[in-house]
Amino acid sequence: MGTVFKKELTPMKELARAFSAKELAPNIREHDRHPFAPLFMDTLEKAYEAGFFGVVIPEELGGAGGDLETLCVLLEEISSVDASLGAAVFTNACAQLTAGACAGVKAAGALMSGAASVREAILAFPCYLHPVIEAETLPRAELSPGGQEVLSGTVPLLSLATVATRAVVPARGAHGDDVSFFLVDLDRDEVTKSGPVLTLGFHACPAADVTLDRVPALRLCSPDKGSEAFGSVYAALLVASAAISAGIMRGSYECALAYAVQRRQGGREIARWSEVTMMLADMLIAVRSSGLALAQASRLALDGDASSMEYAASAALTVHSLACGVVSDGIQVLGGYGYMKDYGQEKRYRDAHQASAVFGSHPLKKLSLVGPAVKTASLGQGGMP
Amino acid sequence: MVSRAEIRARLSNFPPFDDASVGLSYGVRMPRHMVKQIREVVSIARAFNEQVARPLSLEIDRKTQEDPSYMPRELVETANRWGFYTMWIPRMFGGKGYNLPSMSYFSEEVASACLGIMNVIGVHYLGVAGVISSANTRLAKRVLSEVAEGERSGWPCLISLAVTEPGAGTDVEEVELLDKGSVSCHARKVKGGYVVNGTKVFISMGHLSTWTVLYAYTDLRHPAESTVGLMVKTGMKGFSLGSHEDKMGQRACPASELVFEDCFVPDELVLFDEGHARAFSKKPRRTLAQTYIDYVVSATRPGVCAFGVGAARGALEKALDYASKTQLNGRPLIDHEWVQSRLAQMYANVALGRLAYQEANHANSLRGLYRLLQFKPLYYYFLLMPDAYFKRVISPTLDKRITTNLMGRVSFDWAKQEDIRCCSGWASLAKITGTDLGLANCRAALEIMGAAGLRHDLGAEKLLRDIKLLQIYEGTNQLNRLNLFKCLIAPSFPKARMFDE
Structure with missing residues (x-):
C-alpha cells in the first residue's frame, strides 16, 4: 500500500501499476544507462498514449481531467518502479501547470493539442531551479527591433530539453525585473542545446544546458505576474515532486523488506536481527507517514489559501528529507548487493537525492517557505516590512 | 592525596580510562620523526592529487559508466610509478617503510580528490595487512618482495x-x-x-x-x-x-x-x-582466528575512516568553491549565515573524523599491530639502518621457521586480549564516525549546491555515490557498532550477551 489517496483514484493507480510492471520493470537498468544508451522513446510514447502527459489537462482539451491528487497517484506509483519516467511526467506537468497559472488552463491545454508524437506534446521545464529565488540567474527578455520579445541567456539543466520541441522558460522581463514565463521553440537556430548532462539520478529524464541567443519567445503572462503565477502553483508542484520521492522510498522499503526475509547471516534471516528490524521499522514509518502527509498535502496545495500552501509545501519538503534517509538505509539493508546495480537500490538512492533538488537547494526552499511567516510576525511586532 | 591503588581502581571503572583515552598515553611515546614523515607523505599526496587524481577522477568515472568493462590499468601503473604500492611495506620486506599511521593522512588527502582512485591504491594494503598479520615472515617476504620488484620493473604487483x-x-x-x-x-x-x-x-x-x-x-x-x-x-x-x-x-x-x-x-x-x-x-583456533581478523580490521578500518574524512573534505572543498563563486540575492553565497553555519559544521565533521582515525592509530601504535614498528627505539633502528643491512642481515632470518614462530608468539600468544579488543573497538569507532560524517558532508554539499550538486562535471554527486560504499565494506556500520559494543563496552558489563538474540 502506498499513499492513502481517495478511492476514486484506484483506476489511475492500477493503470500506473500495470504500466510500470509491463513497460518499466523489465528494463530499468537499460533505461538508466542513458546518456550512454538510447533514451527509452518507445516507453515515453506509450506513456503518452496512456495519457500520463495530460493528467492535469481538462478532458475537453484532450487531457485526463485529473487534479493534483491524480497526478500524485501516478507519480508515486511509477516512481516506485522507475523514477525517471516519474521525473519526465513531472517536468511536463510543471510546464503545463505553470503555463496554466500564467495564461489560463485553456491555453495550457492548447499546448498539447494536435501533437502527433510525444516529442511534440511534451514540454521541457527547468525544474531544478526556483525561478523566483534564483531570478538573478535567469535569461533576459527584451524587445527586438521588430517589436517581438526575444530571450537571451542560459538555462542550465533544462529537463527534457533533448526530447521536447518546446519549453516553458522563466526570464526576467524587459519591462522590469519581475519574472515572466515564455514558450520557446527549442528547434530554432537561436537555441543551442548541450547533449544530455550526466547527473546523479533521473538518467532517463535527460536535462541539457540550453543557451538562448535572442530567440523569439511567446510571453505566457503579463510582465508583473510571473512570480505570482508561479507562486500559485509552487506548493502543488513541490507536492508532486514529493510524490516521486514517496514512490522511490516505498520501492526502497519493499525491496529491503523482501531481501531481509530471505538473506541469512549468523544463521537467521537478517530481518530477525533487531538492528535490521529497527531499520526496517524506521523505513516503514517514513513511508507511511509520508503517505499520509502527501495525501493531505495534495488536497491542500491548490486551495489558493496561503496557509494551506504552507502546510502542503512543508509536507513536501519533509517527504524529500525522509526519502534521502530511507534510500540510504535501503542500500544498507542489502549490504554490498544494495550498492550494485542489480537490485535497484542504488538507483533509488541517486533518484531520491535528485528529486530533493527540484526547485533548487533544500535550505533555500526552507527559507522561502518561512519567509512570509517571518515577515508577517515581524509586522505584527511593529517591525519593518 | 589519592593513592596509586585508588587511582588504578577508579580509572578501571567504566569507561576504562586507558581504553577511552588511549592516545594520551601514546602521545608522549610517539617518535618525533613520525610527524616529519607524515608531513612529507601529505605533501606527496597533494602533488599526486594535482598531477593525477584530480585530472583523472571524473574522466575515469565517466569512462566506466560509458563502458562498465573498463579496467583502470594505466592508473595502477601510474600509482606504481609513484611508489605507492611499497610505501607502507616495512623495510625488512623490501618496502619503503613509511610509518603506518601516515597512510591514514595520505588516504584522507587522495580521497579528498577521488575515493575510487584512493581505493585503487589503498585496497592493496588490505592484502598487505592480511599477509603481515599472519606472522608468516617467510611467505610475507616472498610476496612483498615481488611487490617491490614490480615497482622496479614497472609491472605492478598488487x-x-x-x-x-x-x-x-x-x-x-x-x-x-x-x-x-x-x-x-x-x-x-x-x-x-x-x-x-x-x-x-x-x-x-x-x-x-x-x-x-x-x-x-x-x-x-x-x-x-x-x-x-x-x-x-x-x-x-x-x-x-x-x-x-x-x-x-x-x-x-x-x-x-x-x-x-x-x-x-x-x-x-x-x-x-x-x-x-x-x-x-596453544590458544583455541577460534581465538586465534578472531585475533587475526581483529589485527587486519584494526589496521584497515581506521583507513576506511580516513577515506570517509577525505570524502568529507572533498565535499567541503566543493561546497566552498561553489559558495565562493555563486551569487544569491546580490551577495556571494558564502556571505550568507546559513551557508557559513553549514560550512562550519562540515569543517567540524572533517576534524572530528580525523581525530577518530588518529586515536585508532594511536591504539594500534601503543597496544596493537603497529606496537613494534612504532616503538621508539625500534622505529629509529629501522629508520636509520641502511638498506644493505636489511638485505644481508634481516632478510635471511625472515625465511627461518624460528622467526615466524617468534612473530607468531608476539602477535598471537603474548598479545593481551584487552589490547586487541581496545584496538578493534577503536577501529570500529573510527570507521563508523568517519564514514557517517563523510556521508553527512556529501549530503550537505549537495544541499548547498542545489542543482549544481547534481552535475557529474562538478563532482559533488560523485562524492555522494562514492561515500556510500564506505558504510558497507570492512564490515557494515551496523556490525561495527556491535563490535564497538563488544570491545569497548561489554567488558564492563560481563552479563551482556552478543550475537545471541
Whole structure:
C-alpha cells in the first residue's frame, strides 16, 4: 500500500501499476544507462498514449481531467518502479501547470493539442531551479527591433530539453525585473542545446544546458505576474515532486523488506536481527507517514489559501528529507548487493537525492517557505516590512 | 592525596580510562620523526592529487559508466610509478617503510580528490595487512618482495584480500557468527597442500591483483575452528576471475568475483593453518582466528575512516568553491549565515573524523599491530639502518621457521586480549564516525549546491555515490557498532550477551 489517496483514484493507480510492471520493470537498468544508451522513446510514447502527459489537462482539451491528487497517484506509483519516467511526467506537468497559472488552463491545454508524437506534446521545464529565488540567474527578455520579445541567456539543466520541441522558460522581463514565463521553440537556430548532462539520478529524464541567443519567445503572462503565477502553483508542484520521492522510498522499503526475509547471516534471516528490524521499522514509518502527509498535502496545495500552501509545501519538503534517509538505509539493508546495480537500490538512492533538488537547494526552499511567516510576525511586532 | 591503588581502581571503572583515552598515553611515546614523515607523505599526496587524481577522477568515472568493462590499468601503473604500492611495506620486506599511521593522512588527502582512485591504491594494503598479520615472515617476504620488484620493473604487483562470499558478508567478519553462517569456500587438505573450491565476491581490485590472500575453511560446518589463509596467484590452475560488479560509485576500483575450482595451493603458499598456529600458540583456533581478523580490521578500518574524512573534505572543498563563486540575492553565497553555519559544521565533521582515525592509530601504535614498528627505539633502528643491512642481515632470518614462530608468539600468544579488543573497538569507532560524517558532508554539499550538486562535471554527486560504499565494506556500520559494543563496552558489563538474540 502506498499513499492513502481517495478511492476514486484506484483506476489511475492500477493503470500506473500495470504500466510500470509491463513497460518499466523489465528494463530499468537499460533505461538508466542513458546518456550512454538510447533514451527509452518507445516507453515515453506509450506513456503518452496512456495519457500520463495530460493528467492535469481538462478532458475537453484532450487531457485526463485529473487534479493534483491524480497526478500524485501516478507519480508515486511509477516512481516506485522507475523514477525517471516519474521525473519526465513531472517536468511536463510543471510546464503545463505553470503555463496554466500564467495564461489560463485553456491555453495550457492548447499546448498539447494536435501533437502527433510525444516529442511534440511534451514540454521541457527547468525544474531544478526556483525561478523566483534564483531570478538573478535567469535569461533576459527584451524587445527586438521588430517589436517581438526575444530571450537571451542560459538555462542550465533544462529537463527534457533533448526530447521536447518546446519549453516553458522563466526570464526576467524587459519591462522590469519581475519574472515572466515564455514558450520557446527549442528547434530554432537561436537555441543551442548541450547533449544530455550526466547527473546523479533521473538518467532517463535527460536535462541539457540550453543557451538562448535572442530567440523569439511567446510571453505566457503579463510582465508583473510571473512570480505570482508561479507562486500559485509552487506548493502543488513541490507536492508532486514529493510524490516521486514517496514512490522511490516505498520501492526502497519493499525491496529491503523482501531481501531481509530471505538473506541469512549468523544463521537467521537478517530481518530477525533487531538492528535490521529497527531499520526496517524506521523505513516503514517514513513511508507511511509520508503517505499520509502527501495525501493531505495534495488536497491542500491548490486551495489558493496561503496557509494551506504552507502546510502542503512543508509536507513536501519533509517527504524529500525522509526519502534521502530511507534510500540510504535501503542500500544498507542489502549490504554490498544494495550498492550494485542489480537490485535497484542504488538507483533509488541517486533518484531520491535528485528529486530533493527540484526547485533548487533544500535550505533555500526552507527559507522561502518561512519567509512570509517571518515577515508577517515581524509586522505584527511593529517591525519593518 | 589519592593513592596509586585508588587511582588504578577508579580509572578501571567504566569507561576504562586507558581504553577511552588511549592516545594520551601514546602521545608522549610517539617518535618525533613520525610527524616529519607524515608531513612529507601529505605533501606527496597533494602533488599526486594535482598531477593525477584530480585530472583523472571524473574522466575515469565517466569512462566506466560509458563502458562498465573498463579496467583502470594505466592508473595502477601510474600509482606504481609513484611508489605507492611499497610505501607502507616495512623495510625488512623490501618496502619503503613509511610509518603506518601516515597512510591514514595520505588516504584522507587522495580521497579528498577521488575515493575510487584512493581505493585503487589503498585496497592493496588490505592484502598487505592480511599477509603481515599472519606472522608468516617467510611467505610475507616472498610476496612483498615481488611487490617491490614490480615497482622496479614497472609491472605492478598488487595484493587483494578475498574474504566475502555470495552467502556470507557479515558472517566472515566475526568469529561468533562464522559457525552459524553459510560460508562455502572449502579447502580440502591433500598431500602437499590444499584443494580449494568456492567463490568469493566483491573483492576490490581482484582483476588487477597478482596475489590474493584467500580465506577458506577445511570444515564448512565449523569454519571458526578451521580457517586457513592461502596465497593464490593470478593464473594458477583452477583460479579464475569471474565478472566484476557494476557499482554505484568508486567505479575506478573494480570489485571482482573470484572462482576456485579444484584449485591446488601448495604448502609453501599456506599463510596460516592448524599446523602453523600450533607451532607458536596453544590458544583455541577460534581465538586465534578472531585475533587475526581483529589485527587486519584494526589496521584497515581506521583507513576506511580516513577515506570517509577525505570524502568529507572533498565535499567541503566543493561546497566552498561553489559558495565562493555563486551569487544569491546580490551577495556571494558564502556571505550568507546559513551557508557559513553549514560550512562550519562540515569543517567540524572533517576534524572530528580525523581525530577518530588518529586515536585508532594511536591504539594500534601503543597496544596493537603497529606496537613494534612504532616503538621508539625500534622505529629509529629501522629508520636509520641502511638498506644493505636489511638485505644481508634481516632478510635471511625472515625465511627461518624460528622467526615466524617468534612473530607468531608476539602477535598471537603474548598479545593481551584487552589490547586487541581496545584496538578493534577503536577501529570500529573510527570507521563508523568517519564514514557517517563523510556521508553527512556529501549530503550537505549537495544541499548547498542545489542543482549544481547534481552535475557529474562538478563532482559533488560523485562524492555522494562514492561515500556510500564506505558504510558497507570492512564490515557494515551496523556490525561495527556491535563490535564497538563488544570491545569497548561489554567488558564492563560481563552479563551482556552478543550475537545471541
